[in-house]
Amino acid sequence: MRKPGISADSHIVEPPNTYIDFIEPKFRDRAPTVVEGPGGGSIFNIPGLDDIIPLALLGAAGVPAEDLLKYRTATFDELPNAAWNPEFRAEVQDQDGVCAEIIYASIGMVMCSHKDYAYKEACMNAYNRWLEGFCAGAPDRLFGLAQTAVVSVDSAIEDFKRAKAMGMVGMMMPGRPQFEDYDHEDYNALWQCAVDLDLPVCFHILTSEDSGVKEVLQPKRGHPANGFMNIVRGVQDVLGVFLFGGVFEDNPKLKMVIAEADAGWIPHYAYRADHAIKRLGPAVGCKLTKMPSEYIMKNLSYTFQDDITAYRNLEVVDSGCLMWANDYPHTDASWPNSQKILDEQMAHLTEEQQNGCIHENVKKLFNLPVNV
Numbered sequence: 208m209r210k211p212g213i214s215a216d217s218h219i220v221e222p223p224n225t226y227i228d229f230i231e232p233k234f235r236d237r238a239p240t241v242v243e244g245p246g247g248g249s250i251f252n253i254p255g256l257d258d259i260i261p262l263a264l265l266g267a268a269g270v271p272a273e274d275l276l277k278y279r280t281a282t283f284d285e286l287p288n289a290a291w292n293p294e295f296r297a298e299v300q301d302q303d304g305v306c307a308e309i310i311y312a313s314i315g316m317v318m319c320s321h322k323d324y325a326y327k328e329a330c331m332n333a334y335n336r337w338l339e340g341f342c343a344g345a346p347d348r349l350f351g352l353a354q355t356a357v358v359s360v361d362s363a364i365e366d367f368k369r370a371k372a373m374g375m376v377g378m379m380m381p382g383r384p385q386f387e388d389y390d391h392e393d394y395n396a397l398w399q400c401a402v403d404l405d406l407p408v409c410f411h412i413l414t415s416e417d418s419g420v421k422e423v424l425q426p427k428r429g430h431p432a433n434g435f436m437n438i439v440r441g442v443q444d445v446l447g448v449f450l451f452g453g454v455f456e457d458n459p460k461l462k463m464v465i466a467e468a469d470a471g472w473i474p475h476y477a478y479r480a481d482h483a484i485k486r487l488g489p490a491v492g493c494k495l496t497k498m499p500s501e502y503i504m505k506n507l508s509y510t511f512q513d514d515i516t517a518y519r520n521l522e523v524v525d526s527g528c529l530m531w532a533n534d535y536p537h538t539d540a541s542w543p544n545s546q547k548i549l550d551e552q553m554a555h556l557t558e559e560q561q562n563g564c565i566h567e568n569v570k571k572l573f574n575l576p577v578n579v
Contacts, residue, residue, distance in 0.1 A: 210562045212545065213579065214300075215569040216411070216466045216510040216532035217308035219341060220265045220290040221251070221315070221334065223283060229333035239314065239330060241283055249283040251314050255326065258317050265313045266290040268540035275538065290536040293344025300348065303533055304546045307579045309569065310342065310351045311379055311411055311466065313537070318354075319381035319414035327381075328356040332366075339373045350376045350575060352409055357384035360393050364400045376573040377407040377464070382415025382445055389445070390452020398458040405574055407508070409464040415441040439468040443476065446507070450480065453494040455502040462572060463507050467534060470509040471516025473523050477503045504528045508572055512541040515552040517564075524560050530572070531565040 223241040230238045237254045241262070244250035248261040263281030270278065289295040300308065312318075315334055321327040331354035342349040353370035355378055357363045363384075370378055378401070387393060401408055426434035442465045448454075455461060480499035488495075495502075504526040511517050512534045518524055531549070534540040541548050553561045570579060 209549070209558065210566040211306035212304055212531060212533065212549075212565040213569045213575070214305050214308040214532045214535065215464075215508075215530035216311060216512075217535050218265070218311050218313045218537055219338070220262060220283075220286055220313050220536065221337070222291040225314075225337045226330055226333045229336040231329050231332070234326065234329040237326075238333070239318075246280045248278070248280040253314075253318070253321070253330075255321055255323050256317060258320075260314070260317060262286065264538055266536045267538045268534070268536040268542045269544075270538070287536060291341075293341050293349060296345055297348060299535060299542070303535070303542045303544075305533060305535075307348045307350065307575065308535070309376065309532075309573060310338065310349055311409070312338075312352075312354060315354050315379065316411060316413045320416040322416075324356050324358045324385045328358050328362070331356050335370065335373065335375070338375075342374065346374075347576065347579065350573060352377045352379040354379045355381075357381060359386065360397050363397050367397070367400050367404055367406055371404045371406060375406070376575070377409050379409050379411060380414070382410065382441060388448055388452075390448050390454055392457075394454070395457055398454060398461045401462075402458060402460045407462040407464050407572055409466055410442050410445050411466040412438045412442055412468050415445065439472065442466075442468045443472075446476075446503075447480075450499055450502055451483075451493070451495075455506040456495050456497075459506070461506060464510065464530070464572070465507060466510045467512070467532070467539075468509065469511045469514040469517065470523070470529055471514055471519065473503065473509065473517075473528070474520045508568065512539070512545070513548055513552075518553055518556060521560075524556065524564065527563060527568050527571070529564045530569040 227238040227240055239251045239253045241249050242252045244259055248263055250259050261279045262283050263278040263285055266286035267278050289299040318330055335353045338351045342351040353375040355363050355366035477500035484493055508528050508530050510530045510532040512532050533542045533545045535542040
């Protein structure tokens with residue numbers, strides 16, 4: 208029998224007090240607050256952002272597709288308690304065969320695109336303080352990822368140190384820092400800090416300003432479904448910055464997570480990356496001493512929930528880079544049907560391979576307790 212799952216990408220829905228109760232006093236008068244949206248449902252009002260996200264849709268795991276529209280006008284009180292209260296979390300985990308979760312933000316994903324970095328930093332610090340209390344409600348089952356605005360290299364290093372002291376197991380990163388880009392040599396100090404503290408850097412979909420929630424809901428071209436298809440491109444862009452910029456070459460022990468972007472694309476991306484270096488590397492300059500495909504499955508891990516293509520390439524499966532997740536309580540979650548989906552999609556894998564994908568890989572990466 209398979210081991211119970213460790214969801215490598217689960218979420219909370221930030222409750223109304225997340226920011227206003229935990230933010231620095233000088234930002235309190237403009238802290239994000241829950242208000243009634245244009246359609247009547249609860250939304251977070253975030254000064255400087257015009258993204259309108261019905262909060263109830265963030266907690267609609269398991270809701271039939273034909274019933275989702277009514278969730279646009281639902282209030283925060285209509286969300287499942289487990290979406291924000293740790294006292295109710297174990298019950299929903301058990302329903303889905305899950306024994307532990309890595310916790311990502313929800314509204315915090317939108318916050319990653321805020322252009323006021325000082326304000327973004329204050330909001331993320333407030334979220335981290337709230338999340339510390341949430342995870343403390345079930346410390347053997349809930350493992351949090353802090354957020355950092357990456358205002359500067361030095362400030363991000365301090366964020367990593369605080370996150371470690373708070374018991375966080377990794378860092379949820381914005382798609383872009385304030386200055387330069389992540390492949391600039393100045394960031395090597397941050398990556399060394401991440402290695403020293405054993406905190407993987409985690410890039411979730413919808414956390415880059417050019418591939419955020421607004422762009423997904425309102426794609427620049429074509430049918431609305433085209434926005435959904437664009438989701439993975441933003442994190443692939445971040446991956447390319449690290450990969451071809453030599454970040455893993457300079458920091459061979461750095462661990463990165465690409466979250467909720469599926470994983471079936473890994474073999475082709477690795478092939479294409481190798482092809483690019485073989486064909487173009489000498490002409491454009493390349494500091495890599497190995498083929499890109501080696502870093503792609505050594506330094507990176509990928510989370511996904513319902514992706515049958517993720518298990519088709521056994522080289523990828525056996526590399527240890529795959530980390531299953533159920534994405535609770537979001538709309539695209541596999542909860543509460545995860546075990547049935549896993550039975551169908553992993554039937555051709557050995558028990559050892561299945562346990563690696565759903566339990567051991569995430570446990571090893573985030574250095575979770577042995578009793579999980």
